[in-house]
Amino acid sequence: MRVLVLGGTTEARQLYTLLERHAARFDTTVSLAGVTRAPVLPALAVRIGGFGGADGLRDWLLAHRIDAVVDATHPFATQISGNAVRACAAAHVSLLRVERPGWAPTPDDRWTLVPDMQAAARALGAKPRRVLLTVGRKDLLPFAGAGAHDWLLRSVDHPDASLLPPGCRVLLARGPFAEAEEEVLLRRERIDVIVTKNSGGSATRAKLAAARRLGVAVIMVARPPVACAHTVADTLAAMAWLDGLYAHGAATLREV
Ligand SMILES: NC(=O)c1ccc[n+]([C@@H]2O[C@H](COP(=O)([O-])OP(=O)(O)OC[C@H]3O[C@@H](n4cnc5c(N)ncnc54)[C@H](OP(=O)(O)O)[C@@H]3O)[C@@H](O)[C@H]2O)c1
Incomplete structure (x- = not known):
């Protein structure tokens, strides 16, 4: 299964580690914006730099026959997340967003x-x-x-x-x-x-x-709103989602 991970966060790095171990099932490409001078790179295919908006991302997904996108970008990276929603809808690619829970104040905070x-x-x-x-x-x-x-x-x-x-x-x-x-x-x-x-x-x-x-x-x-239909809070849930897609894909192939 071909997977694109939109990265640049701790969660994305945790997901790469899991996907590196499951390379037999998931052919993963990691995408980074290229804003950090010395990013931590995974042992997976990596591409760096923008896609050229939602249309550029849609074209990239189609050209690389991507089956699933995991948007593990930062909660404040709203441009790329919005692009992912539009591009995946246009290319009929499954999309999951990993969004860690926000911080909440305690009574002792100012x-x-x-x-x-x-x-x-x-x-x-x-x-x-x-x-x-x-x-x-x-x-x-x-x-x-x-x-x-x-x-x-x-x-x-x-x-x-x-x-x-x-x-x-x-x-x-x-x-x-x-x-x-x-x-x-x-x-x-x-x-x-x-x-x-x-x-x-x-x-x-x-x-x-x-x-x-x-x-x-x-x-x-406060966090800006991001509209994505499927959102999970952590990497393990993202991996479970990918496993589910993979199993569904394998079952569909068996039926054919
Ligand atoms: N914003 C933050 O506070 C923050 C904090 C920590 C880490 N980061 C990470 O830093 C990166 C940039 O954040 P941002 O707030 O500048 O994003 P953004 O405003 O949502 O995106 C600006 C543009 O950068 C490109 N881009 C962003 N993330 C990309 C990715 N993972 N792969 C390829 N292109 C990407 C896209 O260009 P095109 O339209 O040309 O495709 C996007 O339109 C993200 O990957 C994010 O996870 C951001």
Whole structure:
């Protein structure tokens, strides 16, 4: 069975590991956007870069006779996920989305929930604060004019300097992060507010626990909606879905 995994997340990497073990049944291609300079690559066929919108993805699926697509992209990667819905419908290819559950606040958290990055920038207010930005390079623009804060951006790769808020320092780091090291960072930098997307998952959750312990405020950007008919929360459920399709395909072949 020919499978395309749209990747770029921890869940996608977990799925590759399972699919590597089941190469006899699943002929898998992994697709990455090409935004990370040194991505972790699987021992599977890999293609890197955009498809050219929903039409380009549809054509790619047809040309490579793909049977199933697993969209394991990030909850905030809405463009590629929307394209996958349209392309799979047009090419009559089965589509599954893997979407890890979002984070939820506890009574001890000091979260401000906001709908998008613009609202996050406004929520910082006018009074100068020491801000830890844990958002993507694409998300920086609203913060450029957001006030005279002391900015620290944590990022996997260095963003273009023109995107950074004035005076912003950059800390290059790739998760997962442990709670103790997050606490050291928040203390050392005397952070009083963290801005983050509600990415969910465990790789970057430790900052929330550290913030809770130290009484640091969090501005939490809500997830944008993604319309996909079939969604599961983790990799094992995605593998079960693929197994089901494979078994169905094998049964259909036997009937023929
Ligand atoms: N957004 C985040 O916060 C975030 C966080 C961690 C990881 N990531 C990962 O980084 C990648 C890019 O995220 P994004 O938010 O920039 O995506 P996006 O806004 O949804 O997609 C922008 C364009 O990038 C291309 N693209 C995205 N993911 C792709 C993939 N896996 N394979 C091939 N092309 C892809 C597509 O180009 P075409 O239209 O030309 O096909 C898409 O239209 C995704 O794979 C995502 O899983 C994103």
